[in-house]
Amino acid sequence: MESSGAGSLVGDYQYGFHDEERSVFQTRRGLDADVVRQISALKNEPAWMLEFRLKALGLFQGRPMPRWGNTEVLDAIDFDRIIYYVRAMEGQGRTWEEVPEGIKRTFDRLGIPEAERKFLAGVTAQYDSEAVYHSIQAELEQQGVIFLDMDSGLRLHGDLVRQYFGTVIPPNDNKFAALNSAVWSGGSFVYVPPGVQVRVPLQAYFRINTRDMGQFERTLIIADEGSSVHYIEGCTAPIWSSDSLHSAVVELVARKGARIRYTTIQNWSKNVLNLVTKRAVAHEDATVEWVDGNLGSRLTMKYPAIHLVGPRAHGEVLSIAFAGAGQHQDAGAKVIHAAPDTTSSITSKSISKDGGRASYRGLVKVYPGARGARVNVRCDALLLDEDSRSDTWPTMEIGEARAAVGHEATVSKVSEEQLYYLRSRGLTEAEATLMIVNGFIEPFVKELPMEYAVELNRLIALEMEGAVG
């Protein structure tokens, strides 16, 4: 099977040439062990990975759907209709010039600003299920930093991948983590050697463009002792008529004294189900920060987690969710304090509009023995009209008496007094509302790199106008 190569498998694949979809081949609809084998064979994976995938497939099939989040939408997923693997093009571009024109046009349409393209020097851009463009800055190479798409990571650094892959989020963690483990493709693999500080944020763009196609990226970031790295994931997607499932797994390992910041701006089209598992392990004196913005998708269920396993480890989750018409953002955070003097803070902001629904679902757990742990949770929800909805489900499990836990939650409407004050200066009602909303999410926006902050503000303005479909 493994040596049969792509050629002999062609019979099992449909060729799909749409105008805009440059799909080379894809697996048939539905999922079974054969499909998993095909994916693995096509990628020429080592036996252990095939085994890992098959085991995960069994776990996926054996597990019931979660009974929380949005069960109505989850139960309606037809796993038999999904195409689990699409390959856009073969090979990898290392320079911008080598990237095909069609794909560059896609970036154009995504409206990635010119100023941002210079950052593409260190980018993994994902077209359909596979990385098509990849380039590593000379500086990164010199520093010994590995920044590859996950498939290449597995091929070129198999031992390193094997050491960590699935250790932070085992396949049996939840149904969608199991699914991802079975069919994953693409995503990023990052390794930062001890003591190395990566100055430029590593950025990846993702997009979905095949009808009914699932996207199952798998990202693994390892920051070795005393190193630091900022990874940015931003996604946009064109709109398709039927639901599109996106189910990523992101694992972060911050070793002693290391620092990882992982920034996401999620703007999937309004038909995408975005069911993501993100988790980090922070060792002694390490810091992990999830900066997570959710604007798009029909349903997002995502609760970035941090396990503080070493003394003085620090974790932060800063998130915003924007839920417009027909959207449900079920987001939150989990922080586990498993060592003394660990500290964390969770700041969650949500905006609901036109009947949109935003939920905060959080877990803070302090294990016995985590003396001196300090946790601070703050959730603020802003409702822009009567039809919209916000829920907060914070769970606290505090097993250590010598821990300090703070929790504050607010739900508010756009204040009449603020609107009136701003309008009395000549702003229109829409301008005043947008200003108040931007002020509300400012603590999040100020953590973003400049270009992303500008982009996010533009997206919010469009959402407020209702100009986004």
Place this chain on the structure above:
Amino acid sequence: MEADRNQQVQGDPILEVRDLRASVGDRAILRGVDLIVRRGEVHAVMGRNGSGKSTLSHVLMGHPAYRVDGGEVRFLGRDLLQMDVTERARAGLFLGFQQPVAVPGVTVTHFLRSVLRSRGRDLPAREFRGILRKAFDELGIADEFAGRSLNDGFSGGERKRLEVLQLRLLRPVLALMDETDSGLDIDALKVVSEGINASIRDGVSVVLVTHYQRILQYVHPHLVHVFLDGRVARSGGPELARVLEERGYDWIDAPQA
């Protein structure tokens, strides 16, 4: 410039309030206000706590919490009560709030820039910064306030300075300044008064709501009105303010005939 302000300016009426009545819920607050302000005039409105001075300012500005039950207001010849808050502001009405509202996350700079832009004054960044710096300087506001959230955590006096800064930048036709002098230290009172006077020199008409004679030593009103139970109970020249300071409000118990 320092012409005798004790004399009434004979400009055109810019604000004509006639028998204005307004309420909150089923509680009548304004019970027939009459007030005429002419171009270039400075009026002082005094009166007990709770007599309806702020309510008058808010009803004129269009605060949604108040219901207008009757009467008429013309501003520059237009029917003010038919205009929404934004339109009133753009027509040249300004309200310096007694209690300016905080808007967290919105910097003073962003706010001011957006307001000017929205009103068709989209200045180049450099020019805007220059104007802002000058205005900050004039009102004794420290530079760091440019990057702070609007009125968020500002002291009472800081808020009032920022109200006057907005008055200066927005150059309205008529400014209703509601207790801009309350809670100011001696130096701030002077700076704020100078700001208001500079606007008056620019041709802005002003209605100054105040409890104190002190600000009237800096900003000289042409007319002083006493507000009582939701209407103007008495009007007079600047000397009326001095009488009020000495004798209080008790002697005025009935509206003028």
